Amino acid sequence: MKGSLSAAEVHKQYSDGVTAFRRQITDATLRIKFTQEVDIFFRACTLGVWGRDGASITPRHVEYYNAIYTKGNPVPAILFWELSTAVSEYPGFQPPPFFARMRASDKVSGTHLARRFIDLMTLMQLLFAAVDDVVSEEEAGFVNACADSLSALCDRDGLKGGKAPLDAKDFISKRPEADGPGDEAAPAAAVAGGGEAAPQTEAEQAPAPSLEELMAELDGLCGLDKVKADVKSLINLVKVRKLRQEHELPIPPMSLHLVFLGNPGTGKTTVARLLAKIYHAIGVLSKGQLVEVDRSGLVAGFVGQTAIKTGEVIQKALGGVLFIDEAYALANQDAPNDFGKEAIETLLKGMEDHRADLIVIVAGYTELMGTFIHANPGLESRFNKYFYFEDYNGGQLMAIFQSMCAKNGYTLSDEAEEYAGTYFRELYEERDENFGNARDVRNVFERAVSRQSDRVAALEAPGKEDLMSLTLADLREDDGAQTEGT
Structure with a gap:
């Protein structure tokens, strides 16, 4: 128009x-x-x-x-x-x-x-x-x-x-x-x-990041050493395949669809988004966008609607990566008539029809994803590359916390820094099934900012340092609140 x-x-x-x-x-x-x-x-x-x-x-x-x-x-x-x-x-x-x-x-x-x-x-x-x-x-x-x-x-x-x-x-x-x-x-x-007509020009698009910039961003992520190595190996494999194709050499069949295994908060979505951009940068994908869904984004409540709903998601993801979080929820073994089966069948057909310009990444808990992949022979044949996302240790959790503080313009007092280091070390060592990795760090940061705001608001004339500083009192919380929101 x-x-x-x-x-x-x-x-x-x-x-x-x-x-x-x-x-x-x-x-x-x-x-x-x-x-x-x-x-x-x-x-x-x-x-x-x-x-x-x-x-x-x-x-x-x-x-x-x-x-x-x-x-x-x-x-x-x-x-x-x-x-x-x-x-x-x-x-x-x-x-x-x-x-x-x-x-x-x-x-x-x-x-x-x-x-x-x-x-x-x-x-x-x-x-x-x-x-x-x-x-x-x-x-x-x-x-x-x-x-x-x-x-x-x-x-x-x-x-x-x-x-x-x-x-x-x-x-x-x-x-x-x-x-x-x-x-x-x-x-x-x-x-x-404000009422003045804007000139009708081409959309101002930011230039797409280069492969070098994307790899630097990947390297800048905290931890994930094994994942980073796997990503680099996969990129090398793809680049060599393209070179062989250019020289008219045989190219062995290979699936680029991936399985991400690990607990919540370990950076799976972040890596998937980077991979989408990297694939675009090396010419594998035409757009490089990430479309993220879970079971609710694919499954409807009536016969026939799930195929339409899943098909629409696939269309939206064409040219990029479709990231399905908690994908194991699609394979409900206790209810053979569950509509998740219809979503899987539609997904497999979409992957076949658009194999040149669609990559699917499924993610979830390690033990549950194994059951999901083996629920359908088509899944087993298409998903044969696994990336394992390990939990962040105490030092890495602290590094993530410090990064959040720096990014948002907050500084830590010496006492607060010492307290946070001990807190995250104990959080990792005493982790259980509710451990949220980086999500727990985000919760700690947001609660600290909230307490700091209440404290600073009571000051008569807070200066810049007051507005930036997170103190020991801002980080401390009752033991009963430590796991809130994880």
Whole structure:
């Protein structure tokens, strides 16, 4: 469609707008909460906008939805049927959880974050409405109603506004004729820029990382020495096969599908994502994206639907890697009529039909994955390469924790560093079936940041060092809370 924003352009406008707003948040706790919740909130907004005027959901809607994320947050991977269902079941607009804290912060500091956020929300919702190059009257009415509900909360709290709020009805555009110039759609393409039309250029795509950069990223992962060696060996094998092909030499049959064995939190998804990019860099895959699913993303509740659902996932993964976590859940030996069998059969057919441009990685616990692979002869023949992901030891857990601190702008006092080293060593030595590896480290980090925020918020005039420092008190917790969330 002429004038339509690409998904890449939507992502850039959305990410730039949210990032610029986040920089205005000086309260560290509020900034963290905003970062964690903002993408979820705006993706919910799309469901309300797209359900206004009865238009059908199209593949472009799916592309727009999956473009709504900011750096560091999970990237959505919704499917067509999932989005259609979500739009039809939209429960109604709800203020985001962080908005209450934002208003409280404004009340104390005299800032206008809440009012500015309402304008940001209006612009983003108009950006979503422009999926078909049109902002309809119904869509604009919904956007204004959402803004009015947030404004009413600000009014109730006595928060004065600055400039007049944006009116979504100023961006209403008529649907362009199929053979017309399409000028009427200009406002829709400009909503994220504050009303000025953006030039229609090719999507600004970041250059794909080189093989050297990807291998450096792999080497930079903590631990996983055996996995790294296996990946490098596999890459060498693929590169030599391509060279033999170029010299018209025989190429023995080889399956590139993989089995990842190991406990949760050992980096399986991270390595799978890197492998997808590496395969793209050496010309094995045309796109190099990773599509991650589990049983719920493949299996439906009625006969015939599972094949459709699994087939759609395969189509989405073409050109990249399909990563199936906890794949053993598809092989339910206790229920021979389980729809997981249908998913496996559809998956095997897809792997055969698209063997030149699809790689499947199945992952899960070591003992359970063996049962899964042997549940179907087709699985045994296609999955013959196994990568073993060992648990992180105490020193590696500490290194991951230090990396999280450095990446997020936190420093450890000497006492806190000593305490953390002992804590992670004991966590590894006393691990049981609930041990979560890097997930446990993330839980410890997030709880420490939360306690630090409560402590710093009580200071009269905290400085930069106060905002960055994690102390022994921030890391300590009751024994009963140590395994929370693992």
